[in-house]
Amino acid sequence: MPDRPDEFVIKGGRVVDATGDRVADVLVQGGVVTAVGRRVAGSPVLDAAGCMVVPGLVDLHAHLREPGDEDAETIETGARAAALGGFTAVVAMPNTKPPLDDAAVVASVLSAGRAAPCDVVASGCITKGRIGEELAPMGELYALGVRIFTDDGAHVEDAGVMRNALEYAQALPGAVVAQHAEDPTLAAGGHMHEGAWSSRLGIPGRPGAAEATVVARDVMLAELTGTPVHFLHLSTAAAVDLVRDAKAHRIPVTAEVAPHHFTLTDAECRTFDPVFKVHPPLRTDADVAAIKEGLADGTIDAIATDHAPHVPEAKERPFEEAPPGMLGLETAFALTLTELVEPGVLDLGRALASLSWQPAAIAGLDAHGGPIEPGRPANLCVVDPAVRWEVDPGRLASRSRNTPYAGRKLTGRVRHTVLHGEPVVVDGIAQR
Numbered sequence: 001m002p003d004r005p006d007e008f009v010i011k012g013g014r015v016v017d018a019t020g021d022r023v024a025d026v027l028v029q030g031g032v033v034t035a036v037g038r039r040v041a042g043s044p045v046l047d048a049a050g051c052m053v054v055p056g057l058v059d060l061h062a063h064l065r066e067p068g069d070e071d072a073e074t075i076e077t078g079a080r081a082a083a084l085g086g087f088t089a090v091v092a093m094p095n096t097k098p099p100l101d102d103a104a105v106v107a108s109v110l111s112a113g114r115a116a117p118c119d120v121v122a123s124g125c126i127t128k129g130r131i132g133e134e135l136a137p138m139g140e141l142y143a144l145g146v147r148i149f150t151d152d153g154a155h156v157e158d159a160g161v162m163r164n165a166l167e168y169a170q171a172l173p174g175a176v177v178a179q180h181a182e183d184p185t186l187a188a189g190g191h192m193h194e195g196a197w198s199s200r201l202g203i204p205g206r207p208g209a210a211e212a213t214v215v216a217r218d219v220m221l222a223e224l225t226g227t228p229v230h231f232l233h234l235s236t237a238a239a240v241d242l243v244r245d246a247k248a249h250r251i252p253v254t255a256e257v258a259p260h261h262f263t264l265t266d267a268e269c270r271t272f273d274p275v276f277k278v279h280p281p282l283r284t285d286a287d288v289a290a291i292k293e294g295l296a297d298g299t300i301d302a303i304a305t306d307h308a309p310h311v312p313e314a315k316e317r318p319f320e321e322a323p324p325g326m327l328g329l330e331t332a333f334a335l336t337l338t339e340l341v342e343p344g345v346l347d348l349g350r351a352l353a354s355l356s357w358q359p360a361a362i363a364g365l366d367a368h369g370g371p372i373e374p375g376r377p378a379n380l381c382v383v384d385p386a387v388r389w390e391v392d393p394g395r396l397a398s399r400s401r402n403t404p405y406a407g408r409k410l411t412g413r414v415r416h417t418v419l420h421g422e423p424v425v426v427d428g429i430a431q432r
Contacts (some may be wrong), residue, residue: 013048056088068097079116201359237290276320309400
């Protein structure tokens with residue numbers, strides 16, 4: 001197949017999107033879907049026999065580390081990992097060095113992202129330097145295309161500052177203020193979930209209350225201002241309950257969870273392996289069950305990777321000294337299929353909604369996640385749901401290797417990814 005064919009057909013797949021599930025071929029011409037149906041003519045052919053053809057996945061939460069920590073990841077390598085994982089768009093978090101609190105820094109990230117094999121969307125800081133005191137120039141960042149504002153990695157502790165951010169965002173159509181819900185006065189000094197396992201291991205803990213108290217406060221601020229609040233990487237049953245209640249009262253909140261918070265528990269930390277250290281920390285079996293329930297009943301809107309690469313020497317430090325974070329872009333889809341869809345926790349439609357069109361709607365990415373129909377941009381993913389594969393850190397596209405799933409067998413693997421009509425992954429191989 002030519003590198004950038006103006007026309008090709010995705011042949012013999014099962015097309016699954018928000019409108020339904022049918023067997024059909026998909027013709028792509030000039031970067032746009034032009035026909036969907038049986039026996040559609042066209043060439044060359046991307047074989048999708050036995051596969052699902054779905055809207056490209058959208059990740060609301062990825063740490064691409066550029067600028068500042070390019071030894072762990074770059075926009076290029078992170079975006080390649082994303083494309084191999086079926087993502088056609090990722091939101092890059094702003095806790096870089098320097099942070100994304102300045103128009104020039106945001107512009108540099110967007111410029112680097114233009115050559116990437118998935119769309120790289122920059123988030124912007126809520127406050128200057130992410131220190132929670134003075135608002136970042138949100139209007140300037142918005143003019144560059146920023147729609148999600150967050151101090152991720154840090155919590156906006158001052159309720160007045162958070163209220164000011166929400167009120168300012170009202171003047172920015174489609175803007176969303178996203179909170180890292182973890183009160184530092186409660187979580188300070190902790191390295192894993194505070195509970196039975198932290199007591200047994202003698203590791204200082206981070207209590208679930210550190211998350212729930214922030215969610216409760218910001219639900220109230222969302223109600224007060226009427227501005228949407230998005231909660232990043234929720235991990236506790238209490239937080240899920242608070243979001244569920246807020247939605248029942250039509251308060252404008254949305255929430256995401258990361259795959260590690262529905263596949264792993266704090267018991268993993270018994271090995272003292274820092275690969276299992278993450279913030280917010282891995283929680284209990286009861287919290288994992290609550291997150292699955294929240295996904296199943298629609299309380300949780302999105303599955304986001306919280307992809308957080310670290311160089312090997314950083315993750316080889318003792319548990320309490322190692323930085324928190326895990327890789328996620330290449331395993332998120334397969335983990336969702338393996339841990340949620342196969343056991344019947346979620347049906348396929350709801351799983352895809354959480355990975356594709358719902359996060360696209362939160363981020364305001366109209367070109368992604370939409371139905372696969374004529375006239376729509378060709379941002380697509382083709383996944384073979386029957387492939388069984390084993391996670392090998394050495395074969396991941398990231399510059400880092402800190403996956404907690406090494407050796408784990410998963411079901412479902414991305415075969416092709418199409419970005420704006422360009423096949424950027426073909427038969428599991430990145431094309432650029």
